[in-house]
Amino acid sequence: MSNRNGIKYYLKWLFCFLSTGLIKNSASLFLIIGFLLPGRVNFSKSLLVGSNQYFKTIKSALSAANNGDTILVYTGVYNEHSLLVNKAVKIIGIERPILTGENKYEIMKIKSNNVLVRGFLFKDTGLNFIYDNAAIKLDSVKYCTIEENKFTNNFFGIYLSRSSNCVVINNELEAFHTKETYSGNGIHLWQCREMIIKNNKIKGHRDGIYFEFVKKSEIESNISYSNLRYGLHFMFSDSCRYFHNYFTKNGAGVAVMFTKNVDMSNNIFEYNWGGAAYGLLLKDISDSKIVRNQFIKNTCAIYFEGCNRVTTLENNFLENGSAIRLMANSMDNLFTRNNFIGNSFDVNTNSTRSYNTFESNYWSEYKGYDLNKDGIGDIPFRPVKLFSFIIEQNRPALILMRSLFVDILNVAENIFPSLTPKTLIDSKPKMTKYL
Amino acid sequence: MNIILKIIRYQIHDISRSKWLVFYTLFFFLITYGLTSFSNDQSKVILSLLNVSLIIIPLVSIIFGTVYLYNNKDFIVLILSQPIKRSVLYLGLYLGLVIPLSFSFVIGTLVPLIILGNKIPVQFTLLIFLFAAGLSQTIIFVSISFLIATWNENRILGLGLSIFTWLVFSVLYDGLLLLIINVFQSYPLEKALIGFSIFNPVDLARIIVILKLDVAALMGYTGAVFQKFFNTNLGIIISIMCLIGWTVVPLIIGKRKFSKKDF
Amino acid sequence: MITIDNLNKWFGAFEVLKGISAEIQKGSITYLVGPNASGKTTLIKSILGLVKPTRGTIILDGEKLNGNFSYRKKIGYMPQTASFPENLTVEEIINMIKDFRETSTTYDEELIDKFSLHKEFKKRLKNLSGGTRQKVNACIAFLFNPEIMILDEPTAGLDPVSSSILKDKILSEHKNGKTIIFTSHFLSELEELAEQVIFLLEGQIRFNGTKDKLINSTDKHNLERAIASIMIEG
Numbered sequence: 022m023s024n025r026n027g028i029k030y031y032l033k034w035l036f037c038f039l040s041t042g043l044i045k046n047s048a049s050l051f052l053i054i055g056f057l058l059p060g061r062v063n064f065s066k067s068l069l070v071g072s073n074q075y076f077k078t079i080k081s082a083l084s085a086a087n088n089g090d091t092i093l094v095y096t097g098v099y100n101e102h103s104l105l106v107n108k109a110v111k112i113i114g115i116e117r118p119i120l121t122g123e124n125k126y127e128i129m130k131i132k133s134n135n136v137l138v139r140g141f142l143f144k145d146t147g148l149n150f151i152y153d154n155a156a157i158k159l160d161s162v163k164y165c166t167i168e169e170n171k172f173t174n175n176f177f178g179i180y181l182s183r184s185s186n187c188v189v190i191n192n193e194l195e196a197f198h199t200k201e202t203y204s205g206n207g208i209h210l211w212q213c214r215e216m217i218i219k220n221n222k223i224k225g226h227r228d229g230i231y232f233e234f235v236k237k238s239e240i241e242s243n244i245s246y247s248n249l250r251y252g253l254h255f256m257f258s259d260s261c262r263y264f265h266n267y268f269t270k271n272g273a274g275v276a277v278m279f280t281k282n283v284d285m286s287n288n289i290f291e292y293n294w295g296g297a298a299y300g301l302l303l304k305d306i307s308d309s310k311i312v313r314n315q316f317i318k319n320t321c322a323i324y325f326e327g328c329n330r331v332t333t334l335e336n337n338f339l340e341n342g343s344a345i346r347l348m349a350n351s352m353d354n355l356f357t358r359n360n361f362i363g364n365s366f367d368v369n370t371n372s373t374r375s376y377n378t379f380e381s382n383y384w385s386e387y388k389g390y391d392l393n394k395d396g397i398g399d400i401p402f403r404p405v406k407l408f409s410f411i412i413e414q415n416r417p418a419l420i421l422m423r424s425l426f427v428d429i430l431n432v433a434e435n436i437f438p439s440l441t442p443k444t445l446i447d448s449k450p451k452m453t454k455y456l
Numbered sequence: 457m458n459i460i461l462k463i464i465r466y467q468i469h470d471i472s473r474s475k476w477l478v479f480y481t482l483f484f485f486l487i488t489y490g491l492t493s494f495s496n497d498q499s500k501v502i503l504s505l506l507n508v509s510l511i512i513i514p515l516v517s518i519i520f521g522t523v524y525l526y527n528n529k530d531f532i533v534l535i536l537s538q539p540i541k542r543s544v545l546y547l548g549l550y551l552g553l554v555i556p557l558s559f560s561f562v563i564g565t566l567v568p569l570i571i572l573g574n575k576i577p578v579q580f581t582l583l584i585f586l587f588a589a590g591l592s593q594t595i596i597f598v599s600i601s602f603l604i605a606t607w608n609e610n611r612i613l614g615l616g617l618s619i620f621t622w623l624v625f626s627v628l629y630d631g632l633l634l635l636i637i638n639v640f641q642s643y644p645l646e647k648a649l650i651g652f653s654i655f656n657p658v659d660l661a662r663i664i665v666i667l668k669l670d671v672a673a674l675m676g677y678t679g680a681v682f683q684k685f686f687n688t689n690l691g692i693i694i695s696i697m698c699l700i701g702w703t704v705v706p707l708i709i710g711k712r713k714f715s716k717k718d719f
Numbered sequence: 720m721i722t723i724d725n726l727n728k729w730f731g732a733f734e735v736l737k738g739i740s741a742e743i744q745k746g747s748i749t750y751l752v753g754p755n756a757s758g759k760t761t762l763i764k765s766i767l768g769l770v771k772p773t774r775g776t777i778i779l780d781g782e783k784l785n786g787n788f789s790y791r792k793k794i795g796y797m798p799q800t801a802s803f804p805e806n807l808t809v810e811e812i813i814n815m816i817k818d819f820r821e822t823s824t825t826y827d828e829e830l831i832d833k834f835s836l837h838k839e840f841k842k843r844l845k846n847l848s849g850g851t852r853q854k855v856n857a858c859i860a861f862l863f864n865p866e867i868m869i870l871d872e873p874t875a876g877l878d879p880v881s882s883s884i885l886k887d888k889i890l891s892e893h894k895n896g897k898t899i900i901f902t903s904h905f906l907s908e909l910e911e912l913a914e915q916v917i918f919l920l921e922g923q924i925r926f927n928g929t930k931d932k933l934i935n936s937t938d939k940h941n942l943e944r945a946i947a948s949i950m951i952e953g
Contacts, residue, residue: 296677296679296680340500363500411634415637415638415641416677416678417637417645417646417649417678418634418637418638419678419679420633420649420653420659420663420666420678420682421630421633421634422666423503423506423507423510423662423666424626424627424630424659424662425510425511425626425627425630426626426627426628426629426630426631426634427630429627459819462815462818462819463819466804466807466811466815466818467804469806469807469811470804470805470806470807471806472806473806473843474805474806528802528804529802530798530800530801530802530803531802531803531804533769533798534796534798534801534802534803534816534859535819536767536768536769537767537769537791537794537796537798538791538792538816538819538820539788539789539790539791539792539819539820540788540791540819541788542786542788715786716771717771718730718764718769718770718771719764719769719770
């Protein structure tokens with residue numbers, strides 16, 4: 022998979038260099054040879070920035086640079102804010118120079134395609150609610166790369182809008198806000214296409230990663246933790262994938278809303294614990310997949326509201342408050358081959374009818390038997406307890422949890438089902454858990 | 457005071473050889489052993505143990521206490537014909553029953569946890585909660601059982617009343633709570649619910665522990681209100697006062713009845 | 720001396736003792752007799768403080784009984800049925816009662832020897848026969864050399880040999896100046912021990928005096944017939 026991505030990535034670059042290079046340079050032959058042997062032959066010039074270098078400021082280097090140049094910035098603190106990058110340059114920090122916004126300003130704004138920023142520490146943008154101060158802001162650009170930078174104490178970290186085909190990779194972002202309203206998002210994408218967000222570590226922002234109106238993009242192998250609101254906030258972003266990410270201890274977990282064709286796989290959702298926290302909150306999601314994720318110790322592992330044709334396959338639900346809360350307006354969802362182990366409630370629902378399918382899951386609560394030894398329980402499992410149904414209507418009733426009275430109610434309802442949805446059963450409960 | 461200690465001593469001698477107490481200890485031993493060997497998560501083990509304890513301990517304490525007083529009536533007469541004050545005998549009998557029952561619960565639970573201790577990490581706070589809950593139930597329900605047995609000469613009536621009392625605290629009370637919660641759904645019920653739950657020693661022990669473990673976050677606002685209450689000094693003091701009240705009030709009334717009673 | 724004055728006891732709606740007045744002299748041996756439910760045991764229990772009288776007073780050696788308990792160290796009581804904590808041994812029971820009494824006097828263990836109870840000492844009470852329990856019961860009553868002995872049906876359940884051992888013991892204690900009160904059913908071999916007789920019927924005293932006086936007053940030649948004739952007179 023990653024191999025194919027790598028090739029795609031390389032082709033994108035090649036395409037971009039060829040298109041810009043051929044038009045602007047007369048020595049097109051050399052250029053073509055140059056691009057066929059990337060990294061070995063460098064036709065563009067390098068501009069050095071540092072206290073002992075020709076350029077003392079990045080701003081002066083930027084104004085002297087041409088498209089295709091490389092600006093090498095030596096270590097030091099650069100109190101330069103509002104840097105405008107409107108040329109296709111590579112800006113590379115050596116031994117992590119520091120760019121500061123002095124708690125007032127935005128640090129860098131990229132308005133050109135094909136920009137690369139690598140190896141800096143961006144800090145202290147300060148709050149600005151009108152301009153949404155960001156450490157790096159990219160607007161209406163293509164083929165830009167932000168890699169191996171660190172970000173600390175910024176309002177927004179990396180802010181991308183109306184852009185496409187950019188890569189944000191191997192960055193670390195950290196913020197120290199305590200109030201949601203005074204903090205911005207770590208990696209923020211708005212109206213973008215075909216982006217790759219990979220291997221970043223985001224902590225302490227409002228939302229770790231924010232997607233709004235983003236298409237065909239990938240979020241891969243990021244760690245988003247201890248953010249004030251969501252680890253990942255994902256809206257109106259059709260045909261995106263996120264996989265191998267780790268979301269933990271976020272104020273409200275992960276929210277995915279108003280989206281079609283989203284593929285969520287191999288992620289870990291852990292310790293999203295609190296009154297309004299969800300491992301994964303799904304609202305108006307359709308035709309999507311949730312595959313091989315781990316949901317561990319969340320207040321509510323997955324919350325389904327207005328979801329249709331979502332397949333939940335081969336996930337582990339371990340010791341969550343509720344594993345699945347399925348609201349009445351969700352239909353035609355399929356839950357199969359999942360492990361439900363040690364959850365306080367396996368399935369909660371607020372409806373007496375259910376048009377969803379549960380099949381061949383493993384339920385640690387299942388107390389049936391398997392006489393014909395085919396590994397499938399002989400009697401169906403009813404994952405909705407009467408009590409879980411009651412609390413869905415009336416939360417304060419939760420104080421009765423683990424009361425003998427509640428156990429008796431559950432047993433009675435199990436024998437003579439009257440309130441819980443009759444169709445919400447797993448008719449082929451697996452006897453042993455899936456490995 | 458001296459006499460009380462002597463009564464307690466001989467009674468412990470007697471009860472500790474009772475096969476029922478051996479069963480009782482064995483019961484906790486097997487439950488704990490079984491749960492611990494099947495689970496790797498001690499908080500789950502303790503939660504299950506707590507569940508079992510909150511059903512079994514009140515039931516056994518109240519029945520054992522009632523039956524004990526009835527079965528030893530002749531012996532009580534023999535002791536009362538000695539120069540011993542009645543209230544001293546009553547307290548002696550009470551403590552002489554509470555101590556072996558408590559001990560049996562603690563030993564039955566602790567030994568398997570120690571045997572299998574290196575398998576899973578011990579969570580001391582939870583363990584202390586479990587023991588506090590179990591011991592408070594023992595102390596309270598033996599006290600209530602003594603009151604019932606002293607009040608009623610009729611054994612069948614007394615035993616029936618004991619089982620009914622257990623049923624009220626363990627089951628019916630919660631049924632009533634659920635009814636109230638449903639009827640007054642649209643009102644802010646949190647404070648009233650705290651009041652109600654404090655008034656039932658079984659609920660009180662249960663709620664304090666589930667708030668520590670799994671429910672608080674699920675409950676949202678109600679959970680927050682409960683958590684806030686039980687985390688303040690006032691809340692802790694009120695809870696402890698209630699548990700003490702449930703022990704002391706039946707004990708005092710029972711002792712008074714016992715002192716005036718004809719044998 | 721025990722002075723009983725106008726003693727009245729109600730159990731619910733049932734009047735068990737109907738104004739009992741009597742005096743039991745120090746050093747006397749009194750036979751408390753009456754049919755079932757005549758109030759014998761209630762009277763005894765009132766003296767022991769086990770039953771609280773509805774009305775009336777009992778004064779024991781000048782001390783009015785009023786929920787106090789220390790006077791009971793003067794009394795040895797042998798209840799009708801003996802029941803002990805089942806899992807204690809004979810020895811533990813005896814030690815226990817010794818412990819409770821806290822008396823510094825030497826113990827009267829004559830009965831323990833005569834009943835050969837030592838060989839039962841390590842047995843638990845629940846493994847003993849009714850007769851052996853009754854022996855334990857008797858031993859405890861005599862153990863502390865009490866001034867007053869109250870014996871409720873003392874020979875019930877004892878074999879003839881043990882019964883006569885007990886009778887001898889009662890007689891010898893009487894000779895030592897003890898006050899003795901005992902109850903028994905009518906056809907008891909114990910009646911020969913009696914000097915004073917209190918005959919209770921339906922909660923009232925029908926006769927109170929010496930055995931000789933009772934027999935003479937009714938022209939009968941034994942106690943049983945004398946009492947029967949009182950009952951017939953109504």
